[in-house]
Amino acid sequence: MPSNAALADVINLDAHPIDDLEFQRQCRTTFDSNGIVALNGFVRPEACRDLITEANDHRALAFFSEQDHNVYLDAPDPSFPQSDARSHPIVSTKGAVTTDQIPDGSHLRTIYDSPTFRSFLCAILGEQELYEYADPLSSINLNFYEEGQELGWHFDNSEFSVTLLVQEPEAGGDFEYINHLRDTAAHDNNEIEVGTVLDTDGRGPTHWAAPLVAAPGTLVLFRGRDALHRVTPVIGEQTRVLVVFAYNTEPGLSLSESARLTFFGRLD
């Protein structure tokens, strides 16, 4: 287990005292009202530089995939009218490096494995405990978005996501987010309203998706299951590099075989 001293070399604990109850309360308040909390300068610039070097070293291992789907991550269904979100085709393209390919001493493991970091996430999410994936691929992913690559509008299957931006592109590659656009708990996919948001590409009078202001080192925690979100196409030669720290609220779970084959091209 990494010590808090090791953690302090990676995370700026002075600016983000993640074990402080008042800091946790502030983050939780923001998260509860906006469905998202973004902490700029969470990872120290020196540690971010190490991560960029690591990412460049591992870029050749990335599995690149392209998915055609709709916002609900199902196949688009043209039998629904144009006004219904289920009929809208969406494209997502990115490359992924998997947990087993991330070196033992990586700062990413220092963050992901840290009990202090997990307790902080639990405090914001109102969870008792968070667990890694049982499969060797899905807990930490280093994602690469090359020029023209994007993640189209979608809702996540997982309740929440934790991301860390490591390298931003010259332009594009923005994370855009509209909170509370469906209600999974009530089995309400809100297809017609979501369809109108798609028609305006998130720039309509009632739903305007402002891009999140994120710089390398920004940690983002968001409720992606009920929030419509996307990553706009990357412009320019510099790759967008983003880490996803994925946790479960129950032990022993693996990502589904179909999802592992789709995103990683293998099962283990």
Ligand SMILES: O=C(O)CCC(=O)C(=O)O
């Ligand atoms: O790359 C990002 O910033 C968001 C990632 C995301 O939405 C996803 O992996 O589902």
Ligand SMILES: [Fe+2]
């Ligand atoms: Fe997502």
